[in-house]
Amino acid sequence: MVDDERRMTDAANRFDGYLEALLGDSRPSPEAVDDNDEAGMARMAAELAASGRPASDASPDPAFIEQLRLRMRQADAGVTAIRRPPPVRDQPQPDGTRRWRLSRRQLLQAGLGAATGVAVGVIGASLRSEAQRRAGMGEDDQPLVAGEGFWTQVARLDEVPPGSALRFSTAAFDGFVVNDGGTVRALSSVCTHMGCTLHFRPDWQDLRCPCHDASFDLAGRLANGRVTWRAQGAYPGDARAYPIELPDLVRPRVKVEDEAVWVWTAQA
């Protein structure tokens, strides 16, 4: 009896952590949900949270809408280009990508690129090369290090035990802190194919793209491409290999200090 009560209290406290994230409008993690009952509760909580907000708060961020519109414009400018997958690269290069929230200046630059009819595949690619140029892309571990940058604390070390991943956002960067069997890394959460946001799958120890099912390992390399299939026979859970090779995820520099994980990010 006492055990039941304790269990209930523990579950209620844990689930409240999930609700705090939801109500604080950050991204609540499926990891905080323990069973299918709680999954149903999470869905119910999402609807309650949405219905409790005034209509103005339920509207999209104008910057997000504008950014996505540019992608549509790009598609209109060259539908064939956007349909063509990026070229296969034998030696994937670390790459700089950005998520939706871009500065006005970047939006303008992207818009200009579209207007002049530059034949880039997707808008992510044009921004990538732009970010690359400005950041002066360097060595493996310092893809985002420009002249200006700073260390940001993104997690406590005890929040990322081996085999886990934690989402973080800084002004300029969205990513995961991952603990790959004791090695802590930071990886971009942006798929290098079309810029969709990856999610962590603990059972597979990978970062998975919801758009086209690319999987990246915890070192940021494509894990379910044809090369891997040839080497390993298959990728767990997948019916077939991911058809094209993709560049590695961006890997900003990381340090562990004072029991905290710090990530070096470029100035926004």
Next chain:
Amino acid sequence: MSTAPGPFEQVYDKHAVAIYRFIYARVGNHPDAEDLTAGVFVRAVEQLDTGREPGQVAAWLYRVAQNAIADHWRAFYRLPLVGADHVAPGWEPVDEGGRAPAEPDDRAGIRVQALLRRLPDHYRRVLELRFLERMSVAETAHSMGISSGNARVLQYRALRRAALLGDPTDG
């Protein structure tokens, strides 16, 4: 620069905000709503024939949005992921030929209201205070004259009851 919007941009201008709200009403937070909305329109660029008649375009977008939401929640369920089509009961992706809901924005809200009315008083109260009044646990507890620990347990039980009562599956 001053050329008229192309077909994708036109579809986007007409539907983006409504699709976003449709998704937001079901995932309840903006980061996820942004990801899923972007996914819908990325897919539109790849697969949508913008030459279809407007009603079909809308139906297509809502169908893709509903599937995206179902995929999103699938990650919350402890299921053996044997194949991409395997989803929890009640969460089957909408079939081809599905229609756009007439008032997609309001349905989730209306369902929530109806559901709250069916809950016992103290369950309804704790959910109203936490989700509609957006009180903290401490404020909720104070308002109900209970401890914070009890307020957490109460909101947990209330959500569980609500989830059992109203499977929020979209038709």
